[in-house]
Amino acid sequence: QVQLAESGGGLVQAGGSLRLSCAASGLTFGSYAMGWYRQAPGKQRELVAAITSGGSTNYADSVKGRFSISRDNAKNTVYLQMNSLKAEDTAVYTCAAERTILTTLRRYWGQGTQVTVSS
DSSP, X not given: OOEEEEEOXXXXXXXXXXXXXXXXXXXXXXXXXXXXXXXXXXXXXXXXXXXXXXXXXXXXXXXTTTEEEEEETTTTEEEEEEOSOOGGGOEEEEEEEEEEETTEEEEEEOOOEEEEEEO
16 A cells, blocks of 8 residues: 655745655656645646656756756655745645556655745
């Protein structure tokens, strides 16, 4: 059974930092691309950052230069370092694991963690 458990969310003032963690179990972690998504109230879920199994990264334009995604395959964990936080970063942040096997995309989701940035 695949489980993704996020931690590290909370309340922070604008300009502050948070580090989110997502611990994975039940899957071959190193074979999966990992992503952090967020959903603010009344908005669609959006991809914030992603990292491939090989370590390549990409970011939403809104977080480039402020957020950094990394992974530790030995710990089956992906991180999202968030700096210079803004009120508009307030959302539920969820990690996801993705892998395409043959033609089938397998995607697993965590439960999410709330990030609230006060202005």
